[in-house]
Amino acid sequence: MMEKTQNTTTYISFQKKIVSYLDGSLSNDDKSEFEAFVRTHPEFEAQIKTKEDEISLLKSLIPVMTLSKESLESLKNEMKLSILNLLKEEPKSFMEKIKFSWEEWINR
């Protein structure tokens, strides 16, 4: 009787770990223990499958917005401008300063 209760408790505790296992939030020890339990309880895989389906459903509740081609291009151009402006190397000499200013003027 006591053994049965203990088995049920173990079973429930592993059930509670399914989502954490799928999320990758179990520690390495817990993960190994969980996988060992699944290997010895093949019927448990059905429950994992149910949770996986639940997660697939969850993914469908997350918005996947995409920009129009024009907006995407415009955003990329803004990013490019930021990168050009903020990643500019400081001129080390007077000649470099002139060179950079010239390039900046040409690229305007």
Next chain:
Amino acid sequence: MDFFELVQPLTDKLFRLAYSLIPDDLQAEQIVIDSLNVYLLKEKKSILASRDLETLSNKDIQLARRNHFKGILAYMAEIGVRRSTQLSDQLKRTRTQEFVAFFNLEPKVKLVIFLRYDFQFTVDEIVDITSMPRYEVIEKLHNGRFLLLNDMNDGVRP
């Protein structure tokens, strides 16, 4: 290949996360630019030091891209959550009719759910990106899952 070529394939993904935090095209685009700008300012030295991208193998380019992605996301997480909180009243009025349950989540929960289930980051990677303690990330994932699935079940109930 220059830095822009390295990060430009990430544009769409960056926008998606920004939009998930603030469902407004212009605001979301601004968050992308602001996050990139802060990243460039803070990491300028290391980016310039590793600018010799021509010599990298494809695998290293992918790795460098992923690292920069995570770096930009870290600033986006901070800026996006703060702005989403500031604009919450305004967003309530203009809220889209689609994905209501998701947009009703608190900003940090939306962020964590999106990073995990859209971008497929692991819990540890989310900890790095968001600078939240591990237990908080797990708690937010749990709450988000519960609220989203519960809301859907309520919706289909007659």
